[in-house]
Amino acid sequence: xxxxxxxxxxxxxxxxxxxxxxxxxxxxxxxxxxxxxxxxxxxxxxxxxxxxxxxxxxxxxxxxxxxxxxxxxxxxxxxxxxxxxxxxxxxxxxxxxxxxxxxxxxxxxxxxxxxxxxxxxxxxxxxxxxxxxxxxxxxxxxxxxxxxxxxxxxxxxxxxxxxxxxxxxxxxxxxxxxxxxxxxxxxxxxxxxxxxxxxxxxxxxxxxxxxxxxxxxxxxxxxxxxxxxxxxxxxxxxxxxxxxxxxxxxxxxxxxxxxxxxxxxxxxxxxxxxxxxxxxxxxxxxxxxxxxxxxxxxxxxxxxxxxxxxxxxxxxxxxxxxxxxxxxxxxxxxxxxxxxxxxxxxxxxxxxxxxxxx
DNA sequence: AATCCGGGGAC
DNA sequence: GTCCCAGGATT
Numbered sequence: 001x002x003x004x005x006x007x008x009x010x011x012x013x014x015x016x017x018x019x020x021x022x023x024x025x026x027x028x029x030x031x032x033x034x035x036x037x038x039x040x041x042x043x044x045x046x047x048x049x050x051x052x053x054x055x056x057x058x059x060x061x062x063x064x065x066x067x068x069x070x071x072x073x074x075x076x077x078x079x080x081x082x083x084x085x086x087x088x089x090x091x092x093x094x095x096x097x098x099x100x101x102x103x104x105x106x107x108x109x110x111x112x113x114x115x116x117x118x119x120x121x122x123x124x125x126x127x128x129x130x131x132x133x134x135x136x137x138x139x140x141x142x143x144x145x146x147x148x149x150x151x152x153x154x155x156x157x158x159x160x161x162x163x164x165x166x167x168x169x170x171x172x173x174x175x176x177x178x179x180x181x182x183x184x185x186x187x188x189x190x191x192x193x194x195x196x197x198x199x200x201x202x203x204x205x206x207x208x209x210x211x212x213x214x215x216x217x218x219x220x221x222x223x224x225x226x227x228x229x230x231x232x233x234x235x236x237x238x239x240x241x242x243x244x245x246x247x248x249x250x251x252x253x254x255x256x257x258x259x260x261x262x263x264x265x266x267x268x269x270x271x272x273x274x275x276x277x278x279x280x281x282x283x284x285x286x287x288x289x290x291x292x293x294x295x296x297x298x299x300x301x302x303x304x305x306x307x308x309x310x311x312x313x314x315x316x317x318x319x320x321x322x323x324x325x326x327x328x329x330x331x332x333x334x335x336x337x338x339x340x341x342x343x344x345x346x347x348x349x350x351x352x353x354x355x356x357x358x
Numbered sequence: 359a360a361t362c363c364g365g366g367g368a369c
Numbered sequence: 370g371t372c373c374c375a376g377g378a379t380t
Protein backbone atom coordinates (compact mmCIF):
# COMPACT_ATOMS: atom_id res chain seq x y z
CA UNK A 1 0.00 0.00 0.00
CA UNK A 2 2.31 2.65 -1.32
CA UNK A 3 0.10 5.56 -0.40
CA UNK A 4 0.30 4.85 3.32
CA UNK A 5 3.96 5.66 3.82
CA UNK A 6 4.78 8.68 5.88
CA UNK A 7 8.21 10.33 5.66
CA UNK A 8 9.20 8.96 9.08
CA UNK A 9 8.73 5.31 8.07
CA UNK A 10 9.34 5.66 4.34
CA UNK A 11 11.20 2.69 2.76
CA UNK A 12 13.73 4.98 1.06
CA UNK A 13 15.18 5.68 4.52
CA UNK A 14 17.00 2.34 4.37
CA UNK A 15 16.78 1.56 0.65
CA UNK A 16 19.00 4.54 -0.15
CA UNK A 17 21.49 3.57 2.55
CA UNK A 18 21.98 0.13 1.01
CA UNK A 19 22.25 1.61 -2.47
CA UNK A 20 24.72 4.23 -1.25
CA UNK A 21 26.99 1.65 0.39
CA UNK A 22 27.37 -0.27 -2.87
CA UNK A 23 27.06 2.42 -5.55
CA UNK A 24 28.50 5.61 -4.05
CA UNK A 25 31.45 7.26 -5.71
CA UNK A 26 34.74 7.12 -3.86
CA UNK A 27 35.33 10.80 -3.06
CA UNK A 28 38.24 12.23 -1.05
CA UNK A 29 36.04 13.78 1.63
CA UNK A 30 34.21 10.46 2.12
CA UNK A 31 37.41 8.88 3.40
CA UNK A 32 37.41 10.94 6.59
CA UNK A 33 35.18 12.06 9.41
CA UNK A 34 37.35 15.05 10.20
CA UNK A 35 34.82 17.89 10.61
CA UNK A 36 37.33 20.34 9.18
CA UNK A 37 37.78 18.35 5.97
CA UNK A 38 34.04 17.79 5.63
CA UNK A 39 33.35 21.49 6.21
CA UNK A 40 35.91 22.49 3.57
CA UNK A 41 34.40 20.05 1.09
CA UNK A 42 30.83 21.20 1.73
CA UNK A 43 31.84 24.82 1.27
CA UNK A 44 33.56 24.06 -2.03
CA UNK A 45 30.56 22.02 -3.16
CA UNK A 46 28.16 24.96 -2.80
CA UNK A 47 26.83 25.50 -6.33
CA UNK A 48 29.84 23.59 -7.64
CA UNK A 49 30.02 20.12 -9.15
CA UNK A 50 31.82 17.28 -7.43
CA UNK A 51 34.27 16.71 -10.29
CA UNK A 52 35.31 20.36 -10.29
CA UNK A 53 35.88 20.34 -6.52
CA UNK A 54 38.10 17.27 -6.23
CA UNK A 55 41.44 18.81 -7.31
CA UNK A 56 40.70 21.99 -5.34
CA UNK A 57 39.93 19.95 -2.23
CA UNK A 58 43.19 17.99 -2.51
CA UNK A 59 45.25 21.15 -2.97
CA UNK A 60 43.41 23.05 -0.24
CA UNK A 61 43.88 20.27 2.32
CA UNK A 62 47.55 19.94 1.38
CA UNK A 63 48.05 23.70 1.78
CA UNK A 64 45.92 24.04 4.94
CA UNK A 65 45.69 20.61 6.63
CA UNK A 66 44.04 21.86 9.83
CA UNK A 67 41.75 24.65 10.93
CA UNK A 68 44.78 26.18 12.68
CA UNK A 69 46.82 26.16 9.48
CA UNK A 70 43.95 27.87 7.67
CA UNK A 71 43.48 30.41 10.45
CA UNK A 72 47.18 31.37 10.37
CA UNK A 73 47.36 31.67 6.56
CA UNK A 74 47.02 35.00 4.77
CA UNK A 75 43.83 35.67 2.83
CA UNK A 76 45.92 36.17 -0.31
CA UNK A 77 47.26 32.62 -0.04
CA UNK A 78 43.78 31.22 0.54
CA UNK A 79 42.45 33.11 -2.49
CA UNK A 80 45.32 31.82 -4.61
CA UNK A 81 44.40 28.21 -3.77
CA UNK A 82 40.74 29.06 -4.43
CA UNK A 83 41.56 30.81 -7.73
CA UNK A 84 39.30 29.54 -10.52
CA UNK A 85 36.69 27.94 -8.24
CA UNK A 86 34.46 31.02 -8.19
CA UNK A 87 32.22 32.55 -5.52
CA UNK A 88 35.25 33.92 -3.72
CA UNK A 89 33.23 35.05 -0.70
CA UNK A 90 33.24 31.37 0.24
CA UNK A 91 37.02 31.45 0.63
CA UNK A 92 36.98 34.61 2.70
CA UNK A 93 34.19 33.31 4.98
CA UNK A 94 35.99 29.98 5.36
CA UNK A 95 39.11 31.86 6.41
CA UNK A 96 37.19 34.08 8.84
CA UNK A 97 35.32 31.14 10.35
CA UNK A 98 38.59 29.23 10.77
CA UNK A 99 39.96 32.13 12.78
CA UNK A 100 36.82 32.16 14.95
CA UNK A 101 37.16 28.42 15.60
CA UNK A 102 40.91 28.55 16.17
CA UNK A 103 40.94 31.60 18.42
CA UNK A 104 37.51 32.29 19.97
CA UNK A 105 36.62 28.59 20.28
CA UNK A 106 40.17 27.42 21.05
CA UNK A 107 40.10 24.95 18.16
CA UNK A 108 36.80 23.34 19.15
CA UNK A 109 34.31 22.81 16.31
CA UNK A 110 30.61 23.31 17.01
CA UNK A 111 28.75 20.03 17.37
CA UNK A 112 25.21 21.18 16.57
CA UNK A 113 23.42 22.91 13.70
CA UNK A 114 22.99 26.20 15.52
CA UNK A 115 26.67 26.42 16.38
CA UNK A 116 27.73 25.80 12.80
CA UNK A 117 25.17 28.14 11.29
CA UNK A 118 26.50 30.95 13.49
CA UNK A 119 29.75 30.83 11.49
CA UNK A 120 30.15 33.05 8.40
CA UNK A 121 29.45 31.20 5.16
CA UNK A 122 27.59 28.37 6.91
CA UNK A 123 23.89 28.25 6.13
CA UNK A 124 21.22 25.69 6.87
CA UNK A 125 22.46 23.27 4.22
CA UNK A 126 26.13 23.27 5.22
CA UNK A 127 25.30 23.11 8.94
CA UNK A 128 23.09 20.08 8.34
CA UNK A 129 25.62 18.38 6.10
CA UNK A 130 28.61 18.83 8.42
CA UNK A 131 26.79 17.87 11.64
CA UNK A 132 25.07 14.85 10.13
CA UNK A 133 28.17 13.52 8.37
CA UNK A 134 30.77 14.31 11.01
CA UNK A 135 28.73 13.95 14.22
CA UNK A 136 25.69 11.76 13.34
CA UNK A 137 23.29 14.60 14.11
CA UNK A 138 19.80 13.94 12.68
CA UNK A 139 19.77 17.20 10.73
CA UNK A 140 18.32 17.46 7.22
CA UNK A 141 20.02 18.73 4.08
CA UNK A 142 18.27 20.37 1.14
CA UNK A 143 20.34 21.10 -1.94
CA UNK A 144 19.55 21.05 -5.64
CA UNK A 145 19.82 17.26 -5.75
CA UNK A 146 17.54 16.67 -2.77
CA UNK A 147 14.98 19.15 -4.10
CA UNK A 148 14.83 17.21 -7.36
CA UNK A 149 14.61 13.79 -5.70
CA UNK A 150 11.92 14.84 -3.25
CA UNK A 151 9.77 16.71 -5.78
CA UNK A 152 9.76 13.55 -7.89
CA UNK A 153 9.36 10.90 -5.18
CA UNK A 154 6.55 12.88 -3.52
CA UNK A 155 5.19 14.44 -6.73
CA UNK A 156 5.45 18.06 -5.70
CA UNK A 157 4.20 20.04 -8.68
CA UNK A 158 5.09 23.54 -7.51
CA UNK A 159 8.50 25.16 -8.14
CA UNK A 160 10.90 24.14 -5.33
CA UNK A 161 12.49 27.61 -5.41
CA UNK A 162 9.22 29.08 -4.14
CA UNK A 163 9.66 29.92 -0.45
CA UNK A 164 6.62 27.99 0.76
CA UNK A 165 7.52 24.92 -1.28
CA UNK A 166 11.08 25.10 -0.06
CA UNK A 167 9.88 25.20 3.53
CA UNK A 168 7.77 22.12 2.88
CA UNK A 169 10.79 20.35 1.35
CA UNK A 170 12.91 21.15 4.42
CA UNK A 171 10.19 19.62 6.62
CA UNK A 172 10.07 16.57 4.37
CA UNK A 173 13.84 16.16 4.49
CA UNK A 174 13.78 16.60 8.27
CA UNK A 175 11.09 13.95 8.68
CA UNK A 176 13.04 11.48 6.53
CA UNK A 177 16.20 12.08 8.57
CA UNK A 178 14.35 12.11 11.90
CA UNK A 179 15.82 9.55 14.33
CA UNK A 180 17.65 7.94 11.44
CA UNK A 181 20.41 5.54 12.60
CA UNK A 182 22.77 6.93 9.93
CA UNK A 183 21.67 10.48 9.11
CA UNK A 184 24.94 11.44 7.44
CA UNK A 185 24.90 8.46 5.13
CA UNK A 186 21.23 8.98 4.37
CA UNK A 187 21.75 12.65 3.51
CA UNK A 188 24.69 11.78 1.26
CA UNK A 189 22.63 9.02 -0.34
CA UNK A 190 19.82 11.47 -1.18
CA UNK A 191 22.33 13.81 -2.82
CA UNK A 192 24.25 11.01 -4.54
CA UNK A 193 20.98 9.72 -5.99
CA UNK A 194 20.23 13.16 -7.39
CA UNK A 195 23.72 13.45 -8.87
CA UNK A 196 24.00 9.93 -10.30
CA UNK A 197 20.50 8.62 -11.01
CA UNK A 198 17.74 11.17 -10.52
CA UNK A 199 19.28 13.46 -13.13
CA UNK A 200 17.71 16.77 -14.21
CA UNK A 201 17.26 15.50 -17.77
CA UNK A 202 16.66 11.84 -18.64
CA UNK A 203 16.64 10.39 -15.10
CA UNK A 204 17.84 6.78 -14.94
CA UNK A 205 14.67 5.42 -13.35
CA UNK A 206 15.27 1.73 -14.22
CA UNK A 207 18.35 1.69 -11.98
CA UNK A 208 16.84 3.79 -9.19
CA UNK A 209 16.48 2.18 -5.76
CA UNK A 210 13.39 4.35 -5.16
CA UNK A 211 11.74 3.22 -8.40
CA UNK A 212 8.81 1.50 -6.66
CA UNK A 213 8.09 4.46 -4.42
CA UNK A 214 8.52 7.41 -6.79
CA UNK A 215 5.15 9.04 -7.40
CA UNK A 216 6.38 10.98 -10.43
CA UNK A 217 7.76 7.82 -12.03
CA UNK A 218 4.53 5.92 -11.28
CA UNK A 219 2.63 8.70 -13.05
CA UNK A 220 5.20 8.90 -15.86
CA UNK A 221 5.84 12.59 -15.25
CA UNK A 222 9.41 12.39 -13.89
CA UNK A 223 10.69 14.35 -16.89
CA UNK A 224 8.36 17.24 -16.03
CA UNK A 225 9.54 17.66 -12.42
CA UNK A 226 10.74 19.74 -10.79
CA UNK A 227 9.12 22.72 -12.49
CA UNK A 228 11.35 25.78 -12.57
CA UNK A 229 10.61 29.45 -12.43
CA UNK A 230 11.23 31.37 -15.67
CA UNK A 231 14.84 32.53 -15.98
CA UNK A 232 15.74 36.16 -16.42
CA UNK A 233 17.81 37.13 -19.42
CA UNK A 234 21.32 38.23 -18.54
CA UNK A 235 22.85 41.46 -19.91
CA UNK A 236 26.05 41.61 -21.93
CA UNK A 237 28.77 44.23 -21.46
CA UNK A 238 31.78 45.19 -23.53
CA UNK A 239 34.75 45.72 -21.23
CA UNK A 240 38.03 47.39 -22.17
CA UNK A 241 41.16 46.29 -20.33
CA UNK A 242 44.55 47.99 -20.20
CA UNK A 243 47.83 46.07 -20.18
CA UNK A 244 50.08 48.96 -19.18
CA UNK A 245 53.68 47.85 -19.54
CA UNK A 246 56.61 49.74 -18.03
CA UNK A 247 60.12 48.29 -17.64
CA UNK A 248 58.80 44.75 -18.00
CA UNK A 249 56.06 45.18 -15.41
CA UNK A 250 52.29 45.57 -15.69
CA UNK A 251 50.03 47.75 -13.58
CA UNK A 252 47.43 45.71 -11.70
CA UNK A 253 44.99 46.43 -8.88
CA UNK A 254 43.41 44.41 -6.11
CA UNK A 255 39.62 44.44 -6.07
CA UNK A 256 37.78 45.34 -2.86
CA UNK A 257 36.92 42.38 -0.62
CA UNK A 258 33.17 42.89 -0.98
CA UNK A 259 31.43 42.34 -4.25
CA UNK A 260 32.35 40.64 -7.49
CA UNK A 261 35.69 38.79 -7.49
CA UNK A 262 36.48 40.23 -4.07
CA UNK A 263 40.17 40.33 -3.14
CA UNK A 264 41.41 39.22 -6.55
CA UNK A 265 43.99 41.08 -8.64
CA UNK A 266 42.97 42.37 -12.06
CA UNK A 267 44.13 44.45 -14.98
CA UNK A 268 42.41 47.86 -14.88
CA UNK A 269 39.59 48.83 -17.23
CA UNK A 270 35.82 49.07 -17.32
CA UNK A 271 32.57 49.09 -19.25
CA UNK A 272 32.29 50.71 -22.65
CA UNK A 273 29.46 53.22 -22.52
CA UNK A 274 26.99 53.69 -25.38
CA UNK A 275 28.43 55.74 -28.25
CA UNK A 276 31.95 55.48 -26.89
CA UNK A 277 34.94 54.04 -28.73
CA UNK A 278 37.11 51.43 -27.05
CA UNK A 279 39.98 53.89 -26.91
CA UNK A 280 37.82 56.61 -25.36
CA UNK A 281 36.38 54.19 -22.82
CA UNK A 282 39.83 52.98 -21.79
CA UNK A 283 41.20 56.48 -21.37
CA UNK A 284 38.15 57.54 -19.35
CA UNK A 285 38.26 54.47 -17.10
CA UNK A 286 41.98 54.79 -16.38
CA UNK A 287 41.51 58.46 -15.52
CA UNK A 288 38.63 57.59 -13.18
CA UNK A 289 40.13 54.48 -11.57
CA UNK A 290 43.82 55.41 -11.39
CA UNK A 291 44.03 59.13 -12.20
CA UNK A 292 46.41 58.55 -15.10
CA UNK A 293 46.48 59.28 -18.81
CA UNK A 294 47.54 56.56 -21.21
CA UNK A 295 48.24 55.93 -24.86
CA UNK A 296 46.16 53.05 -26.23
CA UNK A 297 48.14 50.68 -28.46
CA UNK A 298 47.28 47.52 -30.30
CA UNK A 299 44.52 45.04 -29.44
CA UNK A 300 46.13 42.07 -27.67
CA UNK A 301 43.18 39.78 -27.03
CA UNK A 302 39.40 39.44 -27.08
CA UNK A 303 37.98 37.25 -24.33
CA UNK A 304 34.40 36.17 -23.79
CA UNK A 305 33.34 35.22 -20.29
CA UNK A 306 30.09 34.47 -18.46
CA UNK A 307 29.45 35.43 -14.85
CA UNK A 308 26.49 34.41 -12.73
CA UNK A 309 24.23 37.26 -13.79
CA UNK A 310 25.85 38.91 -16.83
CA UNK A 311 28.20 38.22 -19.69
CA UNK A 312 31.18 40.18 -20.89
CA UNK A 313 33.51 40.55 -23.82
CA UNK A 314 36.94 41.74 -22.74
CA UNK A 315 38.94 43.82 -25.22
CA UNK A 316 42.52 43.86 -23.98
CA UNK A 317 44.81 46.63 -25.28
CA UNK A 318 48.53 47.17 -24.97
CA UNK A 319 48.95 50.59 -23.37
CA UNK A 320 51.62 53.12 -22.39
CA UNK A 321 51.56 55.18 -19.22
CA UNK A 322 51.79 58.87 -20.19
CA UNK A 323 51.25 60.93 -17.05
CA UNK A 324 49.95 60.95 -13.50
CA UNK A 325 50.98 58.78 -10.55
CA UNK A 326 48.58 55.83 -10.31
CA UNK A 327 46.38 56.09 -7.23
CA UNK A 328 43.77 53.50 -6.24
CA UNK A 329 40.28 55.00 -6.46
CA UNK A 330 38.32 51.75 -6.60
CA UNK A 331 41.06 49.23 -5.79
CA UNK A 332 42.46 48.56 -2.31
CA UNK A 333 46.02 48.29 -3.62
CA UNK A 334 48.01 48.90 -6.81
CA UNK A 335 51.17 47.21 -7.95
CA UNK A 336 53.55 46.93 -10.88
CA UNK A 337 53.98 43.17 -11.36
CA UNK A 338 56.30 41.24 -13.66
CA UNK A 339 54.78 38.26 -15.52
CA UNK A 340 56.86 35.87 -13.40
CA UNK A 341 54.97 37.16 -10.33
CA UNK A 342 51.53 36.41 -11.82
CA UNK A 343 51.61 32.80 -10.59
CA UNK A 344 51.72 34.02 -6.99
CA UNK A 345 48.67 36.27 -7.33
CA UNK A 346 45.00 35.31 -7.61
CA UNK A 347 43.32 36.53 -10.81
CA UNK A 348 39.78 36.12 -12.18
CA UNK A 349 39.40 33.47 -14.87
CA UNK A 350 38.66 36.12 -17.47
CA UNK A 351 42.13 37.61 -16.80
CA UNK A 352 43.87 34.21 -16.74
CA UNK A 353 42.68 33.71 -20.30
CA UNK A 354 44.99 36.45 -21.64
CA UNK A 355 47.87 36.35 -19.13
CA UNK A 356 49.93 33.95 -21.29
CA UNK A 357 49.91 36.53 -24.08
CA UNK A 358 51.81 39.08 -21.97
C1' DA B 359 11.22 38.26 -2.09
C1' DA B 360 14.71 39.50 -5.15
C1' DT B 361 19.33 40.07 -6.21
C1' DC B 362 24.14 39.29 -6.02
C1' DC B 363 27.90 36.11 -6.31
C1' DG B 364 31.99 32.22 -10.75
C1' DG B 365 33.01 28.77 -13.35
C1' DG B 366 32.42 24.65 -15.79
C1' DG B 367 30.36 20.67 -18.01
C1' DA B 368 26.49 18.28 -20.20
C1' DC B 369 23.29 18.86 -23.71
C1' DG C 370 23.36 28.79 -27.11
C1' DT C 371 20.71 26.76 -22.18
C1' DC C 372 20.71 24.56 -17.82
C1' DC C 373 22.26 23.99 -13.26
C1' DC C 374 25.34 22.43 -9.94
C1' DA C 375 26.13 18.99 -2.18
C1' DG C 376 24.02 27.70 -1.30
C1' DG C 377 24.79 31.94 1.48
C1' DA C 378 24.68 36.88 2.23
C1' DT C 379 22.64 41.12 1.41
C1' DT C 380 19.07 44.42 0.55
